[in-house]
Amino acid sequence: MxxxxxxxxxxxxxxxxxxxxxxxxxxxxxxxxxxxxxxVPVPYFWSDWYGHRIQFVGTPRAEEVVVAVPAEAGFTALYRRGDRIVGAFTVDRPREIMKYRRRVAARGSWAEAVAFAATTTTAA
Incomplete structure (x- = not known):
C-alpha cells in the first residue's frame, strides 16, 4: 500500500x-x-562482521569527520555538515548509536555531539 x-x-x-x-x-x-x-526518517543500517557490530545512522556526506576511540573496544566516527551532526558510524558501540540517531533526527548541534562523544571516548 x-x-x-x-x-x-x-x-x-x-x-x-x-x-x-x-x-x-x-x-x-x-x-x-x-x-x-x-x-523525516534517519537512514540506519547495521551488520555483524567477525564478531563486531557495525552501525551507521544519517548520511556520510559531510564536511568533516571526527573519529573517537574509547578506552575499551570499538570506535565512533561523527559526520558534520555546517554546525549540525548529520551522521555517526560506530563499531562495537551499540548503546551509543541510537543516541546519535536522535541527535541527527533533531538536527542536533555538532558541538553537543562532539561533547557527548568526549564523555564516552578519547578524541583522536
Whole structure:
C-alpha cells in the first residue's frame, strides 16, 4: 500500500504501520489526524562482521569527520555538515548509536555531539 509522509494511506482513518513504517507515529496520527506531521526518517543500517557490530545512522556526506576511540573496544566516527551532526558510524558501540540517531533526527548541534562523544571516548 502507498502512503504519504504522515503514513496516511488515502483511506479515511487508515495509516501504514509495520516492518517499514513507524507504528508509534501511525498510531499518533490515526488518533489525531489534524496534528499529523510528515516524518523525516534517519537512514540506519547495521551488520555483524567477525564478531563486531557495525552501525551507521544519517548520511556520510559531510564536511568533516571526527573519529573517537574509547578506552575499551570499538570506535565512533561523527559526520558534520555546517554546525549540525548529520551522521555517526560506530563499531562495537551499540548503546551509543541510537543516541546519535536522535541527535541527527533533531538536527542536533555538532558541538553537543562532539561533547557527548568526549564523555564516552578519547578524541583522536
Amino acid at each position: 502507498i502512503c504519504d509522509a504522515t503514513l496516511a494511506t488515502g483511506l479515511p482513518g487508515v495509516y501504514a504501520a509495520g516492518d517499514v513504517a513507524q507504528g508509534a507515529a501511525a498510531a499518533r496520527h490515526a488518533l489525531d489526524p489534524a496534528a499529523a506531521r510528515p516524518l
